[in-house]
Amino acid sequence: MATVLVVDDSSFMRMRCVSTVKELGYDTVEAGDGAEAIQTYKDQKPAAVLMDITMPGTDGLQALKEIMAFDGNARVAMVTAMGQQSMVMEAMKSGAKDFVVKPFEPDRVKAALTKLLA
Numbered sequence: 424m425a426t427v428l429v430v431d432d433s434s435f436m437r438m439r440c441v442s443t444v445k446e447l448g449y450d451t452v453e454a455g456d457g458a459e460a461i462q463t464y465k466d467q468k469p470a471a472v473l474m475d476i477t478m479p480g481t482d483g484l485q486a487l488k489e490i491m492a493f494d495g496n497a498r499v500a501m502v503t504a505m506g507q508q509s510m511v512m513e514a515m516k517s518g519a520k521d522f523v524v525k526p527f528e529p530d531r532v533k534a535a536l537t538k539l540l541a
Protein backbone atom coordinates (compact mmCIF):
# COMPACT_ATOMS: atom_id res chain seq x y z
CA MET A 424 0.00 0.00 0.00
CA ALA A 425 1.26 3.46 -0.90
CA THR A 426 2.63 5.67 1.86
CA VAL A 427 1.44 9.28 2.12
CA LEU A 428 3.44 11.96 3.94
CA VAL A 429 1.09 14.30 5.84
CA VAL A 430 2.60 17.67 6.77
CA ASP A 431 0.90 20.20 9.04
CA ASP A 432 2.16 22.27 11.97
CA SER A 433 -1.22 21.94 13.68
CA SER A 434 -1.29 18.57 15.44
CA PHE A 435 -5.10 18.62 15.32
CA MET A 436 -5.19 19.17 11.54
CA ARG A 437 -2.43 16.63 11.03
CA MET A 438 -4.27 14.01 13.07
CA ARG A 439 -7.49 14.69 11.16
CA CYS A 440 -5.72 14.41 7.82
CA VAL A 441 -3.85 11.25 8.87
CA SER A 442 -7.04 9.52 9.98
CA THR A 443 -8.76 10.44 6.70
CA VAL A 444 -5.83 9.12 4.66
CA LYS A 445 -5.66 5.91 6.72
CA GLU A 446 -9.40 5.36 6.27
CA LEU A 447 -8.81 5.53 2.51
CA GLY A 448 -6.40 2.62 2.90
CA TYR A 449 -3.01 4.31 2.67
CA ASP A 450 -0.11 4.13 5.09
CA THR A 451 1.05 7.45 6.53
CA VAL A 452 4.14 9.19 7.80
CA GLU A 453 3.94 12.62 9.42
CA ALA A 454 5.92 15.83 9.66
CA GLY A 455 5.19 18.93 11.75
CA ASP A 456 7.04 21.54 9.70
CA GLY A 457 8.70 22.08 6.35
CA ALA A 458 12.21 21.10 7.40
CA GLU A 459 10.95 17.85 8.89
CA ALA A 460 8.91 17.26 5.72
CA ILE A 461 11.99 17.58 3.50
CA GLN A 462 14.00 15.22 5.69
CA THR A 463 11.17 12.69 5.95
CA TYR A 464 10.64 12.80 2.19
CA LYS A 465 14.34 12.07 1.58
CA ASP A 466 14.38 9.26 4.17
CA GLN A 467 11.11 7.55 3.26
CA LYS A 468 10.37 8.49 -0.38
CA PRO A 469 6.57 8.49 0.16
CA ALA A 470 4.35 7.95 -2.90
CA ALA A 471 2.49 11.22 -2.24
CA VAL A 472 2.59 14.28 0.02
CA LEU A 473 -0.24 16.37 1.51
CA MET A 474 1.44 19.63 2.55
CA ASP A 475 0.08 22.49 4.63
CA ILE A 476 1.20 25.88 3.25
CA THR A 477 1.35 28.00 6.39
CA MET A 478 3.91 26.70 8.86
CA PRO A 479 6.52 28.43 11.03
CA GLY A 480 10.14 28.22 9.87
CA THR A 481 10.30 26.41 6.53
CA ASP A 482 6.77 26.85 5.15
CA GLY A 483 4.97 24.55 2.73
CA LEU A 484 6.00 26.49 -0.38
CA GLN A 485 9.69 26.33 0.50
CA ALA A 486 9.42 22.66 1.45
CA LEU A 487 7.62 21.94 -1.85
CA LYS A 488 10.43 23.63 -3.81
CA GLU A 489 13.12 21.68 -1.97
CA ILE A 490 11.29 18.38 -2.39
CA MET A 491 10.79 19.05 -6.14
CA ALA A 492 14.50 19.91 -6.45
CA PHE A 493 15.36 16.60 -4.75
CA ASP A 494 12.81 14.56 -6.74
CA GLY A 495 11.32 16.06 -9.89
CA ASN A 496 8.69 13.31 -9.90
CA ALA A 497 7.43 14.05 -6.37
CA ARG A 498 3.64 14.00 -6.11
CA VAL A 499 2.61 16.81 -3.81
CA ALA A 500 -0.80 18.36 -3.10
CA MET A 501 -1.05 21.50 -1.00
CA VAL A 502 -3.49 21.83 1.88
CA THR A 503 -4.59 25.45 2.12
CA ALA A 504 -6.81 27.77 4.07
CA MET A 505 -9.36 29.99 2.33
CA GLY A 506 -7.87 33.11 0.75
CA GLN A 507 -4.45 31.69 -0.14
CA GLN A 508 -4.97 31.82 -3.92
CA SER A 509 -1.66 33.55 -4.67
CA MET A 510 0.27 30.97 -2.66
CA VAL A 511 -1.69 28.17 -4.34
CA MET A 512 -0.78 29.63 -7.75
CA GLU A 513 2.88 29.75 -6.80
CA ALA A 514 2.73 26.20 -5.48
CA MET A 515 1.15 24.90 -8.71
CA LYS A 516 3.88 26.71 -10.71
CA SER A 517 6.47 25.11 -8.43
CA GLY A 518 5.25 21.58 -9.14
CA ALA A 519 2.32 20.90 -6.82
CA LYS A 520 -0.22 18.69 -8.62
CA ASP A 521 -3.38 19.65 -6.72
CA PHE A 522 -4.65 21.53 -3.69
CA VAL A 523 -7.20 20.82 -0.99
CA VAL A 524 -8.92 23.66 0.88
CA LYS A 525 -9.44 23.32 4.65
CA PRO A 526 -11.79 22.29 6.14
CA PHE A 527 -11.80 19.37 3.71
CA GLU A 528 -14.21 16.52 3.16
CA PRO A 529 -12.74 13.00 3.01
CA ASP A 530 -13.93 12.69 -0.60
CA ARG A 531 -11.83 15.70 -1.60
CA VAL A 532 -8.72 14.16 -0.02
CA LYS A 533 -9.52 10.89 -1.78
CA ALA A 534 -9.82 12.68 -5.14
CA ALA A 535 -6.49 14.46 -4.59
CA LEU A 536 -4.67 11.23 -3.68
CA THR A 537 -6.23 9.38 -6.63
CA LYS A 538 -5.00 12.16 -8.93
CA LEU A 539 -1.53 12.21 -7.36
CA LEU A 540 -1.10 8.46 -7.53
CA ALA A 541 -2.63 7.94 -11.01
Ligand SMILES: [Mg+2]
Nearest residue numbers: 432475477478
Ligand atom coordinates in the same frame (compact mmCIF):
# COMPACT_ATOMS: atom_id res chain seq x y z
MG1 LIG B 1 -0.42 25.55 9.28
